[in-house]
Amino acid sequence: MTQTPRIEFWFEFGSTYSYPAAMRIESLVEEHGVRVDWRVFLLGPIFKEIGWGDSPFNLYPAKGRYMWRDLERVCNVHGIPFSRPSAFPRNGLLASRIACRYSDEPWLPQFVKSVYTANFARDLEIAATETIKACLAGCVTDPGKIIEDAQSPPSKKALRARTEEARDRGIFGAPTFFLGGEMYWGNDRLETALNSVANA
Amino acid sequence: MTQTPRIEFWFEFGSTYSYPAAMRIESLVEEHGVRVDWRVFLLGPIFKEIGWGDSPFNLYPAKGRYMWRDLERVCNVHGIPFSRPSAFPRNGLLASRIACRYSDEPWLPQFVKSVYTANFARDLEIAATETIKACLAGCVTDPGKIIEDAQSPPSKKALRARTEEARDRGIFGAPTFFLGGEMYWGNDRLETALNSVANA
Numbered sequence: 224m225t226q227t228p229r230i231e232f233w234f235e236f237g238s239t240y241s242y243p244a245a246m247r248i249e250s251l252v253e254e255h256g257v258r259v260d261w262r263v264f265l266l267g268p269i270f271k272e273i274g275w276g277d278s279p280f281n282l283y284p285a286k287g288r289y290m291w292r293d294l295e296r297v298c299n300v301h302g303i304p305f306s307r308p309s310a311f312p313r314n315g316l317l318a319s320r321i322a323c324r325y326s327d328e329p330w331l332p333q334f335v336k337s338v339y340t341a342n343f344a345r346d347l348e349i350a351a352t353e354t355i356k357a358c359l360a361g362c363v364t365d366p367g368k369i370i371e372d373a374q375s376p377p378s379k380k381a382l383r384a385r386t387e388e389a390r391d392r393g394i395f396g397a398p399t400f401f402l403g404g405e406m407y408w409g410n411d412r413l414e415t416a417l418n419s420v421a422n423a
Numbered sequence: 424m425t426q427t428p429r430i431e432f433w434f435e436f437g438s439t440y441s442y443p444a445a446m447r448i449e450s451l452v453e454e455h456g457v458r459v460d461w462r463v464f465l466l467g468p469i470f471k472e473i474g475w476g477d478s479p480f481n482l483y484p485a486k487g488r489y490m491w492r493d494l495e496r497v498c499n500v501h502g503i504p505f506s507r508p509s510a511f512p513r514n515g516l517l518a519s520r521i522a523c524r525y526s527d528e529p530w531l532p533q534f535v536k537s538v539y540t541a542n543f544a545r546d547l548e549i550a551a552t553e554t555i556k557a558c559l560a561g562c563v564t565d566p567g568k569i570i571e572d573a574q575s576p577p578s579k580k581a582l583r584a585r586t587e588e589a590r591d592r593g594i595f596g597a598p599t600f601f602l603g604g605e606m607y608w609g610n611d612r613l614e615t616a617l618n619s620v621a622n623a
Binding site: 273285286293298393394395396402405412413 | 473483485486488490492496508593594595596606607608611615
């Protein structure tokens with residue numbers, strides 16, 4: 224019996240190119256007969272360790288200007304709504320604690336996409352509890368309880384451990400994928416990763 | 424009468440992802456009915472201005488480790504020979520002065536590919552005049568004269584001006600392409616750029 228191959232999808236809520244990856248991954252994996260493990264993490268602590276106190280897209284303005292135009296083109300090609308956020312990067316800590324604590328819940332993908340859409344299509348402040356509560360509303364019956372649980376000490380600890388795992392496995396940006404013992408970085412490597420299954 | 428669309432291909436001899444772009448661009452543009460303007464430049468001065476004294480792939484080791492594996496995979500997919508160079512990045516100053524001074528010569532693409540192959544497939548020191556002479560040997564009758572001309576004050580000045588133009592146009596990495604008023608960064612945006620012609 225062959226096991227269904229799994230792709231690990233490591234994403235960060237502030238990461239621009241994680242947005243199209245999150246919106247695309249479900250239909251792509253279905254085409255390829257692959258299952259997704261959704262793995263949220265924080266890039267901030269990883270960037271800090273290499274000496275960056277902000278997103279490289281803010282630290283290096285030429286790269287940032289290009290990224291916004293490129294992201295707009297990428298979203299256009301895939302029919303994904305996009306509107307440049309008025310604040311960048313937004314703080315996704317609360318959303319990340321939820322997505323880490325409830326990694327394997329069936330409603331998780333819907334919540335993740337809802338947070339990304341809030342940030343990158345609706346220009347909403349995802350650091351605000353009210354925004355996250357609204358994102359949860361379509362997913363669970365008691366958003367308030369989920370938010371409370373996600374801020375408990377074990378939930379905070381779990382996200383710190385997740386972020387340490389990301390760093391230890393060589394992750395330096397998002398989105399990052401693992402499949403078949405290989406690491407792939409960037410939204411435009413999602414197809415590359417999945418094609419490796421067909422070619423294996 | 425419709426003019427043949429042109430793509431500007433900005434490359435740097437030390438840049439790893441410029442290598443597969445240089446090896447692929449001629450057949451791709453032929454398929455799309457586009458002509459190439461080969462535009463060598465130096466990344467070093469641009470990196471220095473943003474505070475990098477070395478390649479980001481050396482400054483950020485996790486990123487560097489990933490890049491070497493990714494580049495190997497990219498070259499494999501396209502059937503491009505690849506062997507990780509024992510020195511990185513190599514100094515492409517002499518090769519760049521030649522490629523700038525002789526930008527529009529019919530032998531230029533052959534020379535550029537020969538230098539990239541020397542660096543990224545044959546692990547040869549492209550800073551050595553002998554290597555560059557050998558690369559020129561298949562292209563021109565008098566490599567010695569080309570090398571001499573390329574080191575004249577006007578040739579040096581032309582490369583400095585070219586690099587300033589790159590920076591002024593917002594280039595922050597290589598390869599970079601311009602087509603139809605849009606900028607595209609990275610080997611994997613070459614198809615995106617060319618497809619924009621078909622969709623125009």
